[in-house]
Amino acid sequence: MSDLRGAVLGWFDAERIAPGAAPAVLHAAGLVPSRGDWRDFLSRLTLWLGTGALAASVIFFFAFNWDALGRMAKFGLVEGAILIGLLACWRLGVETLAGKAVLLLLSLLAGALLALAGQVYQTGADTWELFAWWAALILPWVLLGRFAPLWLLWLTLLNVAVYLHGGIRSDLAVEPIVWSLFGLNGLALAGWEAGRRLEIEWLGEDWPPRLVAIASAASATVLILWAILDWRDQASGALAGTLYLGWLACVYAWYRHVRPDLFMLAAATLSLIVSAATLLAKWVLDESAAGGFLLVGLAVIGMSAAGGLWLKSVAREQPA
């Protein structure tokens, strides 16, 4: 489809489309939606926006902490909503899109219930515990749902829990967060790819693992930048460097040769350019400021040009 899209838009650029024929050509090429496409789109849009709005409504309501409402009434409301959601899910079935939307709503309501418990009973628990328990409680629904966005929500909750946990002790704030997020997102990406390898049908779409890959690339890049810029402990810095290179090698081997995906290679290329530029800047900027800036700038330009050239050559061999 993307080849056809690129080709048709190329015909427009080459001025080969007859005057006034643009709408007809786009329609014939499937580059504008049909009436049926619009109906499907609006059906999905209203389902997901409606679900999200209801979840937000419950969260906003409990965040308001309405004094006039007793604690039992508050718990009754959120638990009643969860019960209705479970019944709806049972009626609709978890295999339907509406059933999956209800599961997503239930997962968000579980967070509202935990927040309410913390608000009413003043448990003294840290914020990271809320997110960790939230992730733990919704795991059965996530497993049952077999739905990529639910897994992404679950992974987001884990990321937030890890981030907040690392921030509890200010003296250890950066290092454990960086290591934990690198490990968590790396494992998540590996797990996702393993699932795809097993040909699990609902893991077949490209966009969810690409989002996980962005998280993995971001945490790997932060890890190596931390090692370069804040190299206090030689052993852990060297370990970070080794693991980063290992991550790069794994991404290259997997997405170049096992399951070709240019997006992942582009993310790794950008990460490598940022890391190499930071390393070079650390070396040269102290020595000669102006010349150093020029050198790093030219190096970034050279690396990105070479990276772009390589990615485009790979693009000609494999689909995007």
Place this chain on the structure above:
Amino acid sequence: MSPAELWARLAADGFVQGALPEEKSAQGPWFVRVMLGIAGWIGALFLLGFVGIGFVFIFENSGFSLFAGAACCGAGYGLFRSLPENHFAEQFGLALSLAGQLLIAFGLGQIIGARSPAVYFAIALVQAALAYAVPHFLHRVLASAGGGIAFALGLSVVPLPGFAAPLLCAGLAWVWLDAERWAGRGALWRPVGYGLLVALLLVEAFRTSGMTDWFGIGRRSTGWLAAHGPLLGRILGASVLAFVATVLIRREKLASGSRAELAAFAGAAAAALASVAMPGLAAALVVLLLGFAVISRIIMALGVLGLLGFVSHFYYSLHASLLAKSAMMAATGIVLLLVHFAITRGLFSSGESEADHA
């Protein structure tokens, strides 16, 4: 269907002219261009650092800044024109031009004064001229984004708070609603459309995170427009949303007075009214609708991102209490789900075949 098969079909109908064009060297997928754009900006910042430290006098004199900036942009343009197939020259030209644009902005700021709206509008004009003149996809995206952001900052200084997003949405609608524009003259307008989209998302991010206050602009303003600007902006945004929806509904040529047509217009009106009460909703919905209208997953993904940003900002916005916002969300959610079930049960079906659709 392969491109050649489609070409043959279109040629038989007289929709194409001349021979099937040879496939041009690929510009690469969108994410490769994003990677090159980010790297281009990093390179430009280092080049600027080199100029700032090595040639301090350029930053000390507005005339020198403008001259050096124009020279850098000119050199970038020259590289794009003379070495179009050379990747290093292309990337160097991009970084050089971006550094030049920053130098021009700095020079204009020195001459006009950073607290005057005129400086931002002047920067926006320069960016627009560069987007038009430099025939390079990525450069056009970045120049249009820069122009859009400068325009929004200018409006914020005037002060016309809340007007930037709806005006950028109007620009997006102007590009993406007209097939003769985004496809027919796509070499110019597609990158401009993407650039305006990037500008809109960043402007909304500035607004929701209060970043215009960090720049020292937008907060000190008083007066009627400053006080009522956000509401007027939301009304303008809702109007743009209603306009986009109306154009898209009319395009479907639904039977006049049919249930489908009435439902479509009622839905558009309801969404527009809701967006007056919910800041940020109109912009996200406009992006989402335009993205689907041109079947662009990138634009739609950015629309979804805008919706997520809208919900999270809506939680913190102070224009209504959390209880009122909860009630608004609950009512919206229930209505949307009812509409969903009505659509899935065919209540809004037009009763016409797909073949009727032009």
